[in-house]
Amino acid sequence: MRTLAKVDEQGREIRHQTTQMSQPVAHSKRRQVRDDHHQKVHERSMDLIHHELHFNFIKIHLVSHFSDHIGQFCNIPMYSSSLESSHRRNKSRTDGDDRIKSDAVRQIVHSYSPQHAIRMRLLNLKSLQRRRADLSVDALQHLESTTSGVTGPVVHRRILKGRWDDVSNVLDFSKVSGVSLESICP
Amino acid sequence: MLHTVYHGLFKHMMDGNRAFLKKHRRLQVLDDLWKPLRPYPRFLVPKKADHEIAQWQGKEMRNVGRCNLGVCAVALRQPLSPPVICCKQGLGYVRALVDLGIMAQYRSHMSDTIAYMEHCWDQFHRMKAILLEFSSNYAYTGQG
Numbered sequence: 001m002r003t004l005a006k007v008d009e010q011g012r013e014i015r016h017q018t019t020q021m022s023q024p025v026a027h028s029k030r031r032q033v034r035d036d037h038h039q040k041v042h043e044r045s046m047d048l049i050h051h052e053l054h055f056n057f058i059k060i061h062l063v064s065h066f067s068d069h070i071g072q073f074c075n076i077p078m079y080s081s082s083l084e085s086s087h088r089r090n091k092s093r094t095d096g097d098d099r100i101k102s103d104a105v106r107q108i109v110h111s112y113s114p115q116h117a118i119r120m121r122l123l124n125l126k127s128l129q130r131r132r133a134d135l136s137v138d139a140l141q142h143l144e145s146t147t148s149g150v151t152g153p154v155v156h157r158r159i160l161k162g163r164w165d166d167v168s169n170v171l172d173f174s175k176v177s178g179v180s181l182e183s184i185c186p
Numbered sequence: 187m188l189h190t191v192y193h194g195l196f197k198h199m200m201d202g203n204r205a206f207l208k209k210h211r212r213l214q215v216l217d218d219l220w221k222p223l224r225p226y227p228r229f230l231v232p233k234k235a236d237h238e239i240a241q242w243q244g245k246e247m248r249n250v251g252r253c254n255l256g257v258c259a260v261a262l263r264q265p266l267s268p269p270v271i272c273c274k275q276g277l278g279y280v281r282a283l284v285d286l287g288i289m290a291q292y293r294s295h296m297s298d299t300i301a302y303m304e305h306c307w308d309q310f311h312r313m314k315a316i317l318l319e320f321s322s323n324y325a326y327t328g329q330g
Contacts, residue, residue: 055314059194063307066290067300076290120294 011041074117122146191287192247199283200250204237205320206276207261216261223253255284275316282309 014037069076125143128135135143167173174181207213220235229252230245239246258280262273286306289299 055318057194059190062190063195063286066307067304070295070300075293075295116293 010044014041014044191290192244192251193242195283196247196251196287197242199280199317200254202317202320203254203258203276203280206317207258209320210272212261216257219257219260223257229253251284251287255280272316275313278309279313279317282306282313286310 066076122143125135125139129140129143167176170184171181173179174184204213204216207216217235217237220232223231225231230249232239232246232249255277259277262277283306286303289303289306292299
């Protein structure tokens with residue numbers, strides 16, 4: 001039985017007991033008796049609520065493992081929905097629907113997070129090496145072998161273009177507008 | 187992450203919040219506050235009020251996470267019926283969960299960020315008593 005239903009039932013029982021035990025009360029005292037009754041019901045229901053209700057469900061326990069998970073796997077990616085959609089895609093493919101060509105699992109494996117984590121780890125080791133920290137021989141050998149592999153992220157810059165077709169860079173702009181190049185780029 | 191934080195805890199938080207505000211007669215204020223929310227980069231304006239959504243998507247939950255604390259703070263700005271301490275505890279509960287959800291999405295962590303997350307989790311446990319009476323959805327008796 002749900003707890004709130006229990007609370008209602010308890011309130012009904014108390015009301016029933018009070019009506020049975022009630023004796024003729026003076027009009028001036030009725031309000032005080034009613035307030036006492038409400039207070040009693042409230043206290044009992046809160047006792048029952050605090051006794052029976054809890055936050056003891058599975059998902060709340062998973063959060064307490066987040067820090068351990070981060071220690072082991074660097075971050076908490078949102079993979080669950082992607083895997084679910086990949087499962088649906090595979091299912092639809094087996095059903096004869098070949099319209100979706102992208103492989104979601106491959107995308108997940110090649111996602112940003114593990115690459116970023118490995119890159120950050122290597123950069124940290126390199127900075128430690130530069131400060132002459134005491135690193136293990138394996139780490140030093142690995143760093144030497146992968147020095148060329150540590151590259152920064154590829155930056156895709158948008159090329160700014162002018163409104164005129166014949167203006168593609170600052171030099172053209174200087175020629176067209178008649179403003180000297182020295183004043184544009186001092 | 188999606189199913190634990192958003193579909194698990196945030197859904198729980200939303201239900202508890204609504205019940206809390208309903209008890210203190212602030213639910214209408216909350217519903218009115220959802221409507222005039224303006225769009226912002228990475229924030230989509232919800233088309234429906236939160237109680238009108240039957241099935242939450244991850245994107246909608248993320249949106250709620252971005253605006254829920256502000257909306258609740260405004261709804262409890264001038265407490266009349268609820269005592270101030272209740273409002274503070276309720277807001278502390280929401281804030282702890284929102285902060286935890288945001289920090290859990292970081293792509294890389296330091297010991298400081300993990301410490302922040304643990305602090306939020308402790309804060310959540312300290313404040314959760316205020317919404318205990320509204321957590322009946324998950325509460326069963328000992329017999330199961």
